[in-house]
Amino acid sequence: MRRLALLAFLGLALAQPVRLVDATGKEVVVQSTAPIVSLDGITTEILFALGVGDGVVGRDDSSYYPPEVLRRPSVGYQFRLSAESILSLRPTLVIGREDVRPPQVVDQLRAAGVAVVLVPAEPTVEGAKRKIRTVAQAVGRVEAGEALVRALERDLLALKARQAVQKGPKLRALFLYLRGPGTTFVCGEGSTPVGVMELAGLVNAAQGIKECRPMTAESVVAARPDLIVVFKKGLESVGGLEGLLKLPGVAQTPAGEKRRVVAMDDLYLGSFGPRAGRAALDLFIAAYEREGFVEVGP
Known part of the structure; x- marks a missing residue:
């Protein structure tokens, strides 16, 4: 059949x-x-x-x-x-x-x-x-x-409604692209995950960085992120949350000190498609309505 x-x-x-x-x-x-x-x-x-x-x-x-x-x-x-x-x-x-x-x-x-x-x-x-x-x-x-x-527009309306009642300042978020401890990047303007972060109401902490560049302790500490966002597969590649906190500079940030990390499915966070509104909404909830380490699936 x-x-x-x-x-x-x-x-x-x-x-x-x-x-x-x-x-x-x-x-x-x-x-x-x-x-x-x-x-x-x-x-x-x-x-x-x-x-x-x-x-x-x-x-x-x-x-x-x-x-x-x-x-x-x-x-x-x-x-x-x-x-x-x-x-x-x-x-x-x-x-x-x-x-x-x-x-x-x-x-x-x-x-x-x-x-x-x-x-x-x-x-x-x-x-x-x-x-x-x-x-x-x-x-x-x-x-x-x-x-x-x-459907995408309805998801965005739901996101805006949630954002409208959010109190307090916006959080500074830093996206780290990880593929093992030896392949780590800080990503900024023009990268898709950062676009989803900004849609979710987060401030890009990697100001002045275009696309992605090699991660250094100095660049991570200088960004002063309240929140670190990563791909799930990337987090796994460095040994999970504890492995991430051992990367240069991460533990010295406000996010690292409070273990404020959000790990999202790579395709869900990493691409603007039909689920972009839902992904941004899930990221908003993880960032502003939860504490500590949060995993977000599709």
Whole structure:
């Protein structure tokens, strides 16, 4: 029955070609909206939320939500791709971020006759809406896309209502990107987790830092964060909370002294997509309504 449903979906997908302009200004004609290979986690999430997950035959390594996508083969990481691995799945549509790398892979896919749609990577609410709408247009689910946008807006209204009754000064928060004790970065303006932090009503403590730069004891102490925010996988890579507090400068900050750390799922915090409003709301609650160490899931 599943196979019959998929075949019916594929037949419907072939009925009406879609013409659109993607995030790079490229006009793309989508002749068939399946099979699909998705090249980043948020695009994959959007595809499933739009109801076309059955048409996804491949994913990149950052795509692990919803959990059923893990049953699809991986084509590698979105910034280290090869055309051969993608083409081996015989997709008619490939969707990924506008900064997918290496860029020549996109050229190779298009030369092979595959429709490639690149979506906005902007880490803002408006960027999230454009991302949803671009993906929805590409797969012929415009109305479903608008429903996702409205759901995002409702989540943001819930966040604003909670923020409106919050008393006291805003907290200074520092996002640390961790991949083992030897790979640690402080991230600032332009990084997606910081965008979610600011949406949640936190003040970015890494003022003057663009994107991410190597973490030093001096930079951490000078930031004077009331709260430290990390990815869950990053926290695990340094040995949990106790390992984090041993990193240079962390224990000497107000956050370190009070063990005020929030660890969030990487994809939930690290990407602006349909769940951005909920992620910001969960972060707000963890920061302003709880104490000590808090783990936040999707």
